[in-house]
Amino acid sequence: MIKESDLKVLFNSENIQEEISKLGKHLNEVYGDEELYLICVLKGSVMFMVDLSKHLKMPVKMEFIRLSSYGSAFASSGKVNAVDISLPDLNGKNVLIVEDIIDTGHTAKFLVDFINLNFRAKTLKFCSLLDKKVKREVDIDADYYCFEVDNKFLVGYGLDYDGYYRNIPYIGYVEV
Numbered sequence: 001m002i003k004e005s006d007l008k009v010l011f012n013s014e015n016i017q018e019e020i021s022k023l024g025k026h027l028n029e030v031y032g033d034e035e036l037y038l039i040c041v042l043k044g045s046v047m048f049m050v051d052l053s054k055h056l057k058m059p060v061k062m063e064f065i066r067l068s069s070y071g072s073a074f075a076s077s078g079k080v081n082a083v084d085i086s087l088p089d090l091n092g093k094n095v096l097i098v099e100d101i102i103d104t105g106h107t108a109k110f111l112v113d114f115i116n117l118n119f120r121a122k123t124l125k126f127c128s129l130l131d132k133k134v135k136r137e138v139d140i141d142a143d144y145y146c147f148e149v150d151n152k153f154l155v156g157y158g159l160d161y162d163g164y165y166r167n168i169p170y171i172g173y174v175e176v
């Protein structure tokens with residue numbers, strides 16, 4: 001079990017909010033007053049989705065889906081489990097997937113393929129708070145991300161270790 005006192009701070013709450021605000025402003029320029037569907041990938045993206053959405057000025061709809069991919073507490077299994085992927089009709093809509101982190105990329109690829117297979121969205125983009133590019137196993141990239149990170153196991157601000165620490169307001173890491 002990791003203790004909170006073992007965590008080293010990587011991004012504090014201020015760093016996080018500053019980058020999210022910049023991304024929000026950028027998205028306002030990209031979409032103008034066009035309606036936008038935000039797809040929050042639970043559970044990890046909950047904090048990011050909530051904070052990002054507060055900056056958005058266009059008409060926004062929020063959808064929540066639940067995927068899981070972690071085989072063990074520290075390593076992505078590469079197999080994506082769609083726990084709940086019910087979505088409304090996204091044909092002709094602007095769709096923005098909101099993720100906490102892209103690691104191997106399997107989850108992102110699964111979701112982009114799923115939406116493309118089932119709908120003809122007007123636009124489909126992917127935004128992630130964190131991008132662990134060094135761990136990528138499939139060819140996929142975020143259209144927008146706030147921070148690139150190294151191969152560290154991160155917790156806090158939605159990211160968990162064994163279900164814990166999602167509520168911590170900063171992003172921290174433990175050496176593995």
Ligand code: IMP
Nearest residue numbers: 044076102103104105106107153154159
């Ligand atoms: P991927 O399919 O390997 O890209 O993994 C994506 C999912 O794994 C993310 O949405 C996270 O929920 C989880 N994940 C990846 N890296 C970390 C981490 O460092 N800490 C906690 N969760 C992580």
Ligand code: MG
Nearest residue numbers: 041044045100
């Ligand atoms: Mg996630």
